[in-house]
Amino acid sequence: MQNKLLNPLALLFGLKNYFSQVISILLLSIWIHFIWITPIFALFLLAYKIISYFTYRYSILDNQLLIKHGIFFKKEIHMPYEKIQNIHRKQWFFLKPFNLEEVIVDNASHADSNIDLVAVNENVAQMLEHKRLIANNDIAEDISNKAKDDNHNKFDAQYNISNHSMNLFAATSFRGLFGIFILCEFYQRYSFAISSKYKDEVFNYLGSKGIIIVIIEFLILLIIAFIVSYVSIWIQYYRFTLTKKDGYLTFSRGLLKQETVKIKTNRIQSINFTQNIIRRLFKITTVKITIISDQKENTNTKDPVIIPVLNAKKLYPITNQFFDNLPKEEPKIFGKRNYSIWLFIRNSSWILLMPLPLLLNGTSWLAMFIFIEVILLGLVIFNGFYRHVHNGVKLIKNDVLVIENCRLFNRQLHFINWHRIQSITLRESIWMQKKNLSHLKISERRGDASGEIIAKYIDLDVARSIYDWYQNQ
Structure with a gap:
């Protein structure tokens, strides 16, 4: 198997990065008032990705995996089979009818030596695994395993996740809270694209509400984040x-x-x-x-x-x-040591400074500031005891x-x-x-x-x- 192209469906994998890069340029062009940059950049980037697809070739040789790619600067990656550390197989649902999958091969050195075959036949991973066994003198073990097809399901140990365990795993995840942090980080990065008029309207709206209403709205946001987290975990760990x-x-x-x-x-x-x-x-x-x-x-x-x-x-x-x-x-x-309780509390006390920006928006936020400070102080103290115990x-x-x-x-x-x-x-x-x-x-x-x-x-x-x-x- 020499000088092979990836399956044309490999172009679909580049669309995710393509659209994210175009959106980033769009936001930047809005900020600097040069909208016309976006369509020109989008066309050049699309042409670059198509040409990159046709210049990417892989070869499964007797003693190594060879990759050739590059448009302006040609590059070759030689990976001897004995250097392969891990072979990761990923199969999206739309690849399964075509017997295709993504195969990632690494030798644990650096990203430039990583090989990502994004859309190849399912037998590619099997061939690479077989050649790795030969290179590492484990071929006898591989032949023995194939000779025992009637016992291929007899493992030394096996674990299958149950529906009850999946529910526990998904329901007790903090992923929903991290999702809120991601939204906050997204706002900080791209807030320049949001008109100050709309920002003022949002702050005025929140300022006109009482603490109870703001808390209820925040809890609703948490519930939505939890539901999204629950579903995403089920999708990711399904039939683990x-x-x-x-x-x-x-x-x-x-x-x-x-x-x-x-x-x-x-x-x-x-x-x-x-x-x-x-x-x-x-x-x-x-x-x-x-x-x-x-x-x-x-x-x-x-x-x-x-x-x-x-x-x-x-x-x-x-x-x-x-x-x-x-x-x-x-x-x-x-x-x-019991003294570490105080040290852990002291080290995390900087968190108490986080609500200070609320005071910059007027005295109407004083009650909310005090409420948040009390909660954070309790968390800081509890964190000191919790870290000491563990x-x-x-x-x-x-x-x-x-x-x-x-x-x-x-x-x-x-x-x-x-x-x-x-x-x-x-x-x-x-x-x-x-x-x-x-x-x-x-x-x-x-x-x-x-x-x-x-x-x-x-x-x-x-x-x-x-x-x-x-x-x-």
């Missing part, structure tokens, strides 16, 4: 399945876009148990892993969700079927480090093997030394770069014991 077989984890999910990722277990960097405050109350946990990937992939692929939701009773029995380095039960975390470290099985931390009311429990740790840093200021406190920072490989896991304001003696353990292993 995780299997383990012959040293590989494979998970698939999605309604409109089915994603399938196969990961070798020895490439997993760390295992993370996460709980937002709502899931903490209901005693349910989401399990993620950190893998080596490339920077082009998003967070959902660098830190993929392996098990969307498990209750406390099933958490460790089920996860132990997929991972060998986990304890049999919840570990007891060490290093907590903060510390623990050694298990002599070679696995557990770090517990919390951010934005999201508790995380990280399990990382000694040989997966890139470095350990002990940080202590002169003021922390007086209180026998320290920050313990763990660096691990995340994506194509390094990531950090930090336990803040823990007991200095406990932190030093972890540091010595890492040095002496």
